[in-house]
Amino acid sequence: MILTGTGVSGGSACAPLYVLPSRGSHSAPVSVRALVPGTWGERLTESIEAARAELAAVVADVTARLGPEEAGIFKAHELLLDDDEWRGEIERLVAGGIAAPAAVRQVSDAVAAELRELDDDYLRERAADVLDVAQRVLRHLGVDSTTPLPTAADGEVVLAALELMPSDTLGLDPAVVRAIVTERGTRTSHAAILARQLGIPAVVSVSGLLAAVEPAVRQGVLCAVDADAGTCELDPDPGTAERHRTARNVVEVCDDPVRTADGVDVAVYGNAASAEEVAAAVSYGADGIGLFRTELLLSGTMRVLDEEGQVAAYTAAAVAAGGRPVVFRTFDVGGDKPVDGLSVPHEDNPFLGLRGVRLCLDRKDVFATQLRALARVARDHSNVHVMVPMVSGLEELDAVDALLGELAADHRLSVGAMVEVPSVAVLAREFAARCDFLSVGTNDLTAYLLAADRNNPNLGSLYNDLHPAVIRVISAVLDAGREAGVKVSVCGELAGDPHALPLLVGLGLRAFSAAPPIVPRLKQLIREIDSRQAARLAERVLRASRVEEVAHLLATWPFEEASHAAAPARPPASRTGGGDRR
Ligand code: PEP
Ligand code: MG
Numbered sequence: 001m002i003l004t005g006t007g008v009s010g011g012s013a014c015a016p017l018y019v020l021p022s023r024g025s026h027s028a029p030v031s032v033r034a035l036v037p038g039t040w041g042e043r044l045t046e047s048i049e050a051a052r053a054e055l056a057a058v059v060a061d062v063t064a065r066l067g068p069e070e071a072g073i074f075k076a077h078e079l080l081l082d083d084d085e086w087r088g089e090i091e092r093l094v095a096g097g098i099a100a101p102a103a104v105r106q107v108s109d110a111v112a113a114e115l116r117e118l119d120d121d122y123l124r125e126r127a128a129d130v131l132d133v134a135q136r137v138l139r140h141l142g143v144d145s146t147t148p149l150p151t152a153a154d155g156e157v158v159l160a161a162l163e164l165m166p167s168d169t170l171g172l173d174p175a176v177v178r179a180i181v182t183e184r185g186t187r188t189s190h191a192a193i194l195a196r197q198l199g200i201p202a203v204v205s206v207s208g209l210l211a212a213v214e215p216a217v218r219q220g221v222l223c224a225v226d227a228d229a230g231t232c233e234l235d236p237d238p239g240t241a242e243r244h245r246t247a248r249n250v251v252e253v254c255d256d257p258v259r260t261a262d263g264v265d266v267a268v269y270g271n272a273a274s275a276e277e278v279a280a281a282v283s284y285g286a287d288g289i290g291l292f293r294t295e296l297l298l299s300g301t302m303r304v305l306d307e308e309g310q311v312a313a314y315t316a317a318a319v320a321a322g323g324r325p326v327v328f329r330t331f332d333v334g335g336d337k338p339v340d341g342l343s344v345p346h347e348d349n350p351f352l353g354l355r356g357v358r359l360c361l362d363r364k365d366v367f368a369t370q371l372r373a374l375a376r377v378a379r380d381h382s383n384v385h386v387m388v389p390m391v392s393g394l395e396e397l398d399a400v401d402a403l404l405g406e407l408a409a410d411h412r413l414s415v416g417a418m419v420e421v422p423s424v425a426v427l428a429r430e431f432a433a434r435c436d437f438l439s440v441g442t443n444d445l446t447a448y449l450l451a452a453d454r455n456n457p458n459l460g461s462l463y464n465d466l467h468p469a470v471i472r473v474i475s476a477v478l479d480a481g482r483e484a485g486v487k488v489s490v491c492g493e494l495a496g497d498p499h500a501l502p503l504l505v506g507l508g509l510r511a512f513s514a515a516p517p518i519v520p521r522l523k524q525l526i527r528e529i530d531s532r533q534a535a536r537l538a539e540r541v542l543r544a545s546r547v548e549e550v551a552h553l554l555a556t557w558p559f560e561e562a563s564h565a566a567a568p569a570r571p572p573a574s575r576t577g578g579g580d581r582r
Contacts (some may be wrong), residue, residue, distance in 0.1 A: 001212060001233065001234045001235065002214060002231055002232070002233045003181075003207075003208060003209060003231065003232050003233075003234070004050075004106060004206065004230055004231050005181070005182075005203040005204055005205045005207070005209075005230050005231075005232070006186065006187065006203065006204055006205045007190070007202070007203050007205050007226075007228055007229065007230035008185070008186070008187045008192040008195065008196070008202050008203070008227070009180075009192060009196040009199075009200060009201055009202040009226040009227055010201060010227050010498050010521065010525075011179070011199070011200075011201035011227050011228070011521060012179075012201060012224075012225060012226045012227065012243075012244045013158060013178035013179035013201055013224075013225050013245070014158075014222060014223070014224040014225070014236065014240075014241045014245045015156040015157050015158045015178045015179070015220055015222070015223065015246060016155070016156075016158070016220045016222055016223070016240075017157065017158050017162070017213055017219060017220060017221050017222070017234070017281030018083045018154060018157035018158065018159050018162065018177075019160045019161070019210075019213050019219050019225045020147050020149070020161035020162075020164075020168075020218070020426070021147050023432040024025055028050060030540065032533075033554040034087055034285045035127050035350055036061050039093065040094050040099055040100040040103075040190070041091070041094050041100075043100055043141060044090065044091065044094055044103075044104075044137075044141070046136055046140070046200075047137050047138075047141045048081050048087065049142075050140040051081060051133070051136045051140055051340065052078060052081055053135045054136065055074050055077050055078045055081075055136070057429070058071075058074045058167075058170070059071045059074045059075055059078070059299060060272050062074055062170065062271070063294060063296055064274060064277065065277075066194070066197045066198075066515050067197075067271055067293075067493075067515055067518075068139065068293070068296075068443075069443055069454075069492075069493045070194060070197055072127070072454065073166050073190045073193065073194070074166070076129065077129060077132065077136075077166075077551070079132045080129070081133065081137075082382075082548070083213055085111065085405070086107060086108070086111055086130065086133075089107045089440040090103045090104055090107045092359065093107065094242070095107065097505075098417070100141055101138055101141045101142070101143045102261035104134050104137055104138055104141065105134065108130050108133075108134035108280070109131075111127075112127035112128075112131050113127075113129050114385045114557055115127040115130065116412060116523055119367055120461060121186050121188050121461060122188045122189075122461040124186075125185070125186055125188045125189045125190070128163055128164075128165055128166070128184075128185070128189060128190065128191065129166065129190060129269065131165065131573075132165035132166050132168075132399070134557065135167070136164065136167065143574065146465075147167060147168075149171050149172060149177075150172075150173075150177060151173070151176060151524050152173065152175070152176055154177075155176070155177060156174060156176060156178050157177060157178065157226055158177075158178060158179045158180075158181060158223040158232070159172070159177045159180045159181070160180075160181050160209060160210075160213045161180075161181075161182050161183075161460075162183050162184060162193075162209075163182055163183065163185055163191075164180065164182055164185070164189075164191040165191065166190040166191055166194060168191070168473035169190075169191040169194040169195055169198070171194075171195055172198065172200065174198050174199055174200050174517065177200055177204075178200070178225075179200060179201040179202065179223075179225035179227065179232075179546060180195055180200055180201070180202040180203070180204075181202070181204075181206050181208065181209060181223070181232045182202075182203075182204045182205075182206065182209070182538070183205070183206055183208075183209040183226060184204065184205065185205060185209055186204060186205060187202030187204075188461070189204065192204060195240045195500075196496070196497070197496065197515045197517060197518060198316050198517050199518050199520065199521055201225055201227035202227055203225060203227050203231065203232055204228050206232060207380065209232075210269050210368055211232060214233065216318060217262060218234065221229045221234055222234075222236060222241055223236075224236040224240050224243075224244040225242055225244065226244065228427075229452065235434040236366075238486035238566035248286060253283070253284055253285040254285045254520060254523045254524070256285075257283045257287055258523045258526050258527050259526075259527065260264030260349070260505065260526055260527065260529045260534075261316075261527065261528060261530045261531075261532045261545035262528060262530050262531050262532060264505075264510070264531045265509040265510065266289070266505065266509075266511070266526045267287045267291055267329075267489075267508050267510065267512070268285075268286060268287055268476070268487070268511075268512050268513075268514070268519050268522050268523050268526070269281075269286050269287055269288045269290030269291075269511065269512065269513040269519075270284060270286035270288075270289055270290070270327075270512075270513065270515070270516040270519055271289070271290065271293070271491060271513055271514060271515055271516070272281075272289050272291075272292050272293075272317070272512065272516070273292065273293045273294075273296035273297070274296070274297070274313075274317070274318070275316035275317045275320045276320075277516065278292070278317045278318040278320035278321050280516050281516040281519065282320065282321060282322060283519055284514060284516040284517060284519040285519055285520055285523060286519045287302045287324060287325075288321060288324035288325035288326060288327075288383070289321055289324070289325070289327060289450075289479075289513070290327055290439065290489050290491045290495075290511065290513020291315070291327055291328040291334065291387070291439065291491040291513050292326055292327060292329060292510070293318060293329055293368070294310075294314075294328055294329060294331055294332075295329075295331045295332050295333045295339070296398065296456070297310075297313050298331075298333070303339065304331075304339060304342060304366055304369070306480055307369050307373050307376075309378050310369065310373035310374075311373045311377055313375040314328060314373060314374060314384070315377050315380075315381070316386050318351050318377055319381070319382055320525065322385055323385055324383060325383050325385055326383055326384060326385065327385045327386075327416065327437075327439065327513075327554070328374055328384065328385065328386055328387065329386075329387045329388075329389050329418070330356075330357065330360060330367070330370055330371070330374075330386065330387070330388055330389065331356075331366070331367075331370060332355070332389040332390060332438070333355075333356075333359060334350070334354045334356060334357045334358065334359035334411065336356035337520045342359065342363055344359065344436055351401060351447070351453070355390045356387075356388075356389035356390025356391075357388050357389060357390050357391055357394075357396050358390060358396070361396065361399050361400075364403065364539075365405065368403060369406055369409050371386075371400075371408070371430045372407050372408070373402055374386050374413070375404070375408035375411055375413060376523075377408060378408075378411060378414075379411050380411050384413075384414075384423065385414040385415075385436070385437070386413050386414065386415050386416070387415070387416045387417065387418060387437075387439060388400055388415065388416070388417050388418065389418045389420070389481070390413060390418065390420065390421060390444070391417045391424055391431075392421040392423045392424065393416060393423060393427075394427065394430060394431070394434060397415075397417060397431075397434060397435070400415065401415070404576075414436040414437070415435065415436055416436050416437035416439060416543045417435050417437050417438055417439075418430055418436050418439050418440075418441045418491075419431070419439065419440045419441065419445060419477050419488075420440070420441035420442075420443070420444035420445045420448065420492075421444070421445075421448055421474065422445065422448055422449050422581060425445070425473045425476060426479075428477045428484070429434065429484070430479040431448055431479045431480070432477075432481050432483070432484035432486045433484050433486075436486070436488075437488070437489070438452070438477060438481055438486060438487075438488045439489045439490070439491045439513070440474055440477055440488065440490045440491070440492065441488070441491060441492045442465045442474070442490060442492030442495070443465070443492040443493055444492070444493040444494065445470065445473065445474075445492065446464070446465040446467065446470050446492075446494075447461060447463065447470055449465060449467075449470055449473060450462060450467060450469070464547055464572055465493065465494045465497075465500075466494070466500060466547070466550050466551065466554070467547055468541075468544050468545055468546065468547065468549070471503070471507070471541055471542065471550065474504075474507060474509075475507045475508075475538070475542055476488065478507055478508045478509060479508070482508060487510075487511060488509070488511070489509070489511035489513055490504065490511075490512060490513070491513035495512040495513055495514045496512075496515050496522070498518075498521060498522065498525055499527070499554055500556075501525050501526065502529055502533075502534045502537055502554075502557055503531050503534070503537055503538055503541055503554060505534040506528065506531070506533075506534030506535045506536070506537045506538030506539075506541075507532055507538045507542075508535075508538075510519045519550055532559060536559070537553060537554075537557045537558075537559070540551050540553050541554075
């Protein structure tokens with residue numbers, strides 16, 4: 001039996017089914033330990049605080065494992081804990097005498113149901129986030145409705161479920177869960193985003209899935225998933241099963257540099273934040289580290305390391321890369337991310353305030369320590385490069401150069417700038433002439449270009465890194481880099497999106513930096529792309545003026561007219577119109 005849905009994280013797999021029992025309605029009767037009446041208010045507050053502490057740890061862990069963008073999912077969960085519509089309503093019900101678990105369920109179900117009614121894909125998908133947070137709080141209230149996830153003892157499986165919560169997805173081991181199929185969900189589900197980052201093929205929105213895989217009957221039955229085609233097949237014949245297994249194996253790690261089908265070299269780097277992550281990126285076949293987020297070295301301690309501590313950390317990372325390049329981004333803290341020793345005065349608009357290089361230039365003592373440490377490591381390790389975040393003008397680069405001149409006059413460091421403030425894109429020629437390399441931070445660039453905060457739920461899908469304006473700006477930066485002979489990479493989340501890959505290659509991007517687990521898949525897809533055909537896609541996308549036009553072009557590529565020439569083995573799965581990934 002073949003079921004169809006929407007592929008949201010590409011790849012293929014074939015393994016026995018593991019059906020996650022449905023949690024059922026949140027409003028089902030709750031059985032909880034009897035409590036002395038009148039204590040529910042207190043228990044509720046304690047449970048919310050316990051959930052908050054847990055989420056802070058999850059944010060730190062996800063930041064380190066997958067990056068700050070993915071961590072943003074769980075930051076948004078933290079915010080929900082204080083949301084008046086949710087928490088305020090629960091507290092009102094509890095004050096009125098309703099047991100806290102029942103109140104949490106009632107309010108969460110109602111909010112989730114309201115969200116599911118909305119037209120906007122992005123907002124609809126936030127229902128799963130509300131239920132995820134509710135489940136976390138309920139656990140602390142003594143109601144544990146979490147379902148057991150497969151472990152190594154279960155062997156390799158294809159996980160089938162009604163819907164996956166972000167927390168469930170985060171807990172999945174990609175070596176065990178070879179693919180995910182769900183009845184609900186879209187590309188913009190947080191579970192889908194995490195599946196992509198974990199490199200697990202996923203098909204969502206498979207109608208009739210649960211009826212077809214009725215647990216008692218189907219648990220353990222083979223399931224062949226082709227997430228590029230958006231299908232899953234129960235009980236496949238041996239040939240189909242083998243094909244899907246083999247296809248999966250092709251996505252295994254490739255340590256060598258890759259070329260497109262027509263022979264164009266493309267580098268695929270990993271993003272990292274510690275020596276361990278550098279080693280992990282190398283084990284995924286990364287050609288180096290395109291973005292080492294140094295500020296995350298501070299997240300555990302929340303204080304700035306001294307020079308010796310930093311030298312040790314950067315040396316370990318440079319060594320772990322085994323000669324491959326490592327781009328160390330100088331501290332990108334400020335505004336909403338306080339660090340002891342780098343405090344920022346209160347700001348009404350922290351994202352437009354003292355962030356990144358602005359804060360570093362304001363706190364030259366801290367910046368000088370970091371630059372001195374990086375220069376010391378660079379003297380012994382030629383793979384060290386330095387990148388400056390949140391630059392908005394050439395004057396800031398002048399100031400960084402002046403500092404480096406004082407601190408490391410005997411050694412010329414390779415210094416690049418991030419393109420994430422639109423002014424740098426406008427002055428791309430001047431920046432390309434001035435820098436050793438440029439790296440486009442599409443996360444912030446999109447936010448600043450569209451004036452849209454990706455974590456603001458009121459904005460729906462306005463935040464979109466495949467907005468035509470974002471694409472034209474990336475294209476202009478790539479052109480400027482090419483003219484100046486300066487390497488341009490993309491290190492924002494867009495670089496790890498398989499659907500955007502042909503477009504980025506077509507625009508002329510030759511260096512990607514993404515979450516390490518996605519590196520093998522990016523390498524595999526790059527080998528299948530014909531860059532001339534991708535350039536034709538890019539030409540058409542550059543003429544598009546609306547989000548839907550871009551989505552349509554990506555969904556229908558490779559185009560008929562071009563499909564005879566070295567067409568990629570698989571077309572990209574469709575990207576739902578206008579939806580973003582957060
Ligand atoms: C970006 O803005 O795209 C980026 C890579 O930097 P960060 O996500 O760390 O702000
Ligand atoms: Mg940024």
